[in-house]
Amino acid sequence: MTPTTVSVAALNAEPGLDAFGNDPWWIILIKALAVFVFLMLCVLMMIMADRKVMGRMQQRHGPNRFGPWGLLQSLADGVKLSLKEDLIPRTVDKAVYIAAPMVAAIPAFFAFSVIPVGPEVTMFGVQTRLQLTDLPVAVLLVLATASIGVYGIVLAGWSSRSPYPLLGGLRASAQVISYEIAMGLSFVAVFIYAGTLSTSGIVEAQKSIWFAVILFPSFVIYLITMIGETNRLPFDLAEGEGELVGGFMTEYSSMKFTMFFLAEYVNMVTVAAMSVTLFLGGYLAPPPITTFWPGANEGWWPALWWLVKFVCVMFLFIWARGSLPRVRYDQLMQLGWKILIPIQLVWITAVAVIRVLTNENYPGYVIAAVVAVFGLLVFAALWAWSRAAARARAQEAAEREAELRARREDPMFGGFPVPPMSAPHYGSSVAAEAPRFQPTSAPKRKEVSGA
Structure with a gap:
């Protein structure tokens, strides 16, 4: 069998994908x-x-x-x-410096090609879907294009040959990679329930209930990771003005600087559209509307429902920026690696077990018992983790208190000026210390009277 035959067979194996390509x-x-x-x-x-x-x-x-x-x-x-004038510093690696903005911006446009905005409609007399294309692994295409955009950030920081862009590029790449892992894990629960990786198939699988309801932990973690993925407040550590000036964009100006901004906002649009597709039912109307309007999911109306959901998710970016302070870099990494990823792994395990029991037609009490046992194990693990964290915090506080006590007992601590001097006009009552070293050739200090 030739590779072309395999790809066509794989495409036809997915229900609903035969509408594309014609x-x-x-x-x-x-x-x-x-x-x-x-x-x-x-x-x-x-x-x-x-x-x-x-x-x-x-x-x-x-x-x-x-x-x-x-x-x-x-x-x-x-x-x-x-x-504005397009300035190129003399010390940069010119070829990589020019290519980096394009590497960051161009892949951002590809990901939206698999987002379904509506069902099949009539456009200029032709029956077509409101979606550019779809693939059996469409969601993985979105993750792949997001990964390619990281190279633009890394190359921008490296080619500038300046400490601030280099540190900003390292921060941005580490942040995007870390939060992309948690984002990919949030997709796994959706794949388990939908049974497909195509975006149109995932939307059709939410006709009865949105995945944001039955997979609420994955939805919440995705909302957090999409903000971290796009380097927005409170996770904009890559361009913290007080630390790194403009981050990896410090040495850029004019249209090259604009392309980085364009890539950031296009990525915001893409991750918001993905949240609507994977968790909020895509272009399907909310259940209260479909109860009294059966035709709400026909024609061009679904595009309106998709747009309303999309605007609501985009508002979350602005709301988070105006409400939350910037976190420290260590807090950002700890949130991604020590909290989000472990929670997602535990949640995916629970979803997979429940899905298998449901597909095998086990009785409801068996599924309820498994969920109860799993919940008890998770509760016990959280309790043990909280106790360990409390002990660690208490030990850290005790170490800080011991260090502070040792500094207080030091005669050189708290004096003004340091070392303490007899200076009544400074408000100090500490007796002056004798000099520890007096050069033999130093002239004797003359006493000056106040007259």
């Missing part, structure tokens, strides 16, 4: 242009909404000068950045 070339071109235009409009509107909502949270107006209600401010900022 569109005329001009329909595919229209959908590709629509995806590109939608992403660019989302970036412009997201930047404007970011600044306006943050202004309201901080009790100020925000941008309101360019265009009606400041709606064209993002466009003006883009024109301003494009007209």
Whole structure:
């Protein structure tokens, strides 16, 4: 069997994927242009909404000068950045320095091609789905493109040959890789319940109930990891102004700087669209609507439901930025490796066991007993972990107290000036110490009277 035959057979094995690949070339071109235009409009509107909502949270107006209600401010900022002088430092690795923004920005546009925005509709007399394409491993394509974008960040920090961009690139790459592991694990529970890795199949599997309800821990962890994946507050350690200036973008200007910003916001759009697809039912209408309107999931209406869910998830980025402070880098890594990943592994095990028992038609009391035992084990593990953490904190506090006590007993501690001197006008009553070393050739100090 040739590789081409294998790929076609694999494609036909997935139910619903036979609808893709049969569109005329001009329909595919229209959908590709629509995806590109939608992403660019989302970036412009997201930047404007970011600044306006943050202004309201901080009790100020925000941008309101360019265009009606400041709606064209993002466009003006883009024109301003494009007209700035493009400076290239002499010490950079020029080829890698120029390629890094493109490596970060271009893969960000590919991931949205597998996002289903609606069911099959009629477009210019042709029956087609509101989705550019779909694959049996479409979700893995999204993870792969996100991984490729990390190379742009690493190359930007390395090619700048400056300490701040290098540290920012290392931080960003470590953060993205760490949180991408937790994000991928949150997908596993969805794969177990949906039985497919294609995005359209996952949406169809949520007709009865959204995965955000039955897989709530995975949904919450995905919301956390999508903020960490996009380097947004409170996880924007890669470009902390007080530590690393602009991070890996410090040495960039003009359009190269704009491309990094474009990649960041396009990634935000992609991860928000993935959350809608995997956990919020995709383009399917919420259950209260479908109870009294049977045609809510037909025609172009599903695109509206998808857009409403998408806007709600995008608002979470702004809400988190305006509400939460920036965390320390060690806290960021501990959250990813010591909390999110272990919780996901335990949760995936529980989901897999329950799914197997359900598929094998075990009685309900058996499944309930297994869930109860598993819950008790998790509770015992959490209790033991909390006790160990409390003991560690108590030991750390005791060590700090012992160190502080030792410093207090030191005669050199707390003096002003240091070492303590007889200086009544400083408010010090400590007697002056004799000098520990007096050079033989030093002239004797003369007493000066106050006259």
